[in-house]
Amino acid sequence: MLLVGNRTTRTCAGPHRRAFLQVGASSVLGLSLADLLRVRANGASGAKAKAVILLWLWGGPSQLDTFDPKPGAALDFRGPFGTIPTRVPGVRFGELFPELAKHTDKLAVIRSLRTLSNDHGIAGTIGLTGSAAGGTGLDGKPLQGSARPALGSVVAKATQTTPQRKQGQSGIHPFWVIGGKLHQGKKAIIGEGGGPLGAAWDPFRLEYDPATGTKIPALQLPKELTPERMADRQKLLGALANADRRASELGAAGALSEYRGRALAMLTSTTAAAGFDLSKETDATKDTYGRTRFGQSCLLARRLVEAGVPFVQVNWSDHVEAEEDSGDGGWDHHYRNFQIMQDRHAPWLDQSMSALLSDLHDRKMLDSTLVLAVGEFGRSPKINDKAGREHHPDCYCALVAGGGVKGGRFVGTSDKVAAKPADTPLTPADLNATVQHAIGLTSEQITGLGLTPAGRVIEELF
């Protein structure tokens, strides 16, 4: 019998009889379970998604205050917010998400995710790679095993024969992260890069700041030279030459990495530069997305996908805390959860993600672009004595749209207080497998990258 990933160890329930039958049948046909599910879900047409936008809600949003409200629960569980209807009869969202509620014809909601750690560092690694291996928590000790590559790196490599070939075609790297490097406290988490696939598949990173515009940390461009001004190639090349001269003077010329070399090449490509040039967008479009860091990052993501990037990850913030030095503040709301949700995080996510979905839909890009919004875990159903919620790995939500995902689907249910899945327990590895499936990757392709396929495709989404 064919073993598919870590299926037998992922959940307490283990595989169902039906799954065994599917695995048995698929092995007879010489197909993996993932391949079989892909065929079942998409028929002969194959995968629809050509690109993925991952909205990474770092810090762990509350499932109860967003997309899995429990209006019948006691007050110290349900919190102060009411619920509103969605476009799916009988299904309600938290009242702070009126725009996303209107998009449930395009959206699927998963309400039965669970992960293995309540530590941001480890849960973050699991969320981004599908595995805890190599993850480092608050104690600073890495978990056993080598870190797996980020989902974006896997998609990037599997969809490109070589980075040179792809860049030769479009001049643009296949995996971008918009937002700072993810941290827990002062320590960067494991799992945002190529890992065993090699640094060539690390993401190329952009940062957007509402006050200063788009920044490219890898190049540390002079302040006056923003990507919005990349059209002036002479100025750009001059600035880069100055940067190189400075590096040479500091004795660091030899240390310029391949990564930086690629970055330089990309920035001199008109196609790539157009991908992150927000000056080409109208003020009305920018306003629709919201002039927040996250909002404009979502707009950048759409531009990058238009430019041919197959995987874009938007980090809500680079840290988990709600009040910190940069970003829009994370979702780690141990205190002031409800005030922060009401004032900032909910309206911003509601506006920006809705704008992204509408924009992709209007441009006829949604069918070919899978949008996934998720954090590393959920938050405790019981409200603490600081009007906040603690970490909760046992139950949380994800929103998925486009790329062949059927709108109006609600996958999995949670128990009465959203403490545990009541049915269909799913994991980050399942989400990753589903994304890979949506973009058409077979387990053979995954294996061909030297990786072990893991997780089950959430076929209920297709």
Next chain:
Amino acid sequence: MFTPRTVLVLITLLPAHPFAPSLKAEEPARLTTDGSFKQNLQWSPDGKTLLFTRIHEGKMSLWTMPAEGGAMKRLLPDHKEPHFDGHYSKDGKRIVYVYDQLQGTDGKLRINVCNADGTDDGTLVPHKAFEESPRFAPDGKRVLWVSTRDGNPDLYTVGTDGKDIKRLTNDPAYDLHPAFSPDGTQIAFASGRSGRQKVHLMTADGSKVTKLTDGEFLDAWPTWNPDGKRLAFVSNRSGNYDIWLMTSAGKELVNVTAHKAQDTSPAWHPQGKKLAFVSTRGGGSDVYVIEVK
């Protein structure tokens, strides 16, 4: 000839209804254009300065600017940690606010007080739990605020010497966003005790709680007109956050802003003829002023 400047809002007082027609004033005047997140607006009692919370370059802190617009200035530039939601004393000399001492992924909220120019800063209510939304009583002798020191958000007052803490509400629901009436005899606040967050009213000693607003909507941040006859508040009853007015009896609701953007943080001018508010109608989060009659 009517021009935008001469047309004042004609507030026909309408029955409370979610789809009550909105009657807007002239287009609001925009005071800021930087777009950075702002909230908790308040006019200084002399009407010359606006005090507000702003997130600038990743730092949440208190800022001031001239009431007609102009350069924004940090009130407490030496503070490295988040601080927010300032409120002037009636004489305009002191400001109470929330200070958030960060500890790992947690924060220790406390109530601080300083002079209106940011000097003589100190702690009024040390951290015990979630401490938020401090408001001076009109007589300047006590401060009203929200605390979870007994389990969930309730309303408390404390003397301006930091002593004599009194609990005003005791309900399992969240009691938030308190505001003293101009004469100090009543307190408006937001509470979820009916199942949805609604504006409530009670006497200043915490008795005689009545619910002023109804409906399946979120109503929050009530603030009194200086004449004590009307309240402005934030509600999403129009489908998104707008600024609404009602009488102190909870009647005659009218939507003052009626815009598809998010309009929040209403603040009455001391003479009661204008409302400042924060809106995202320009894309970012900016301060606007609208005249009301």
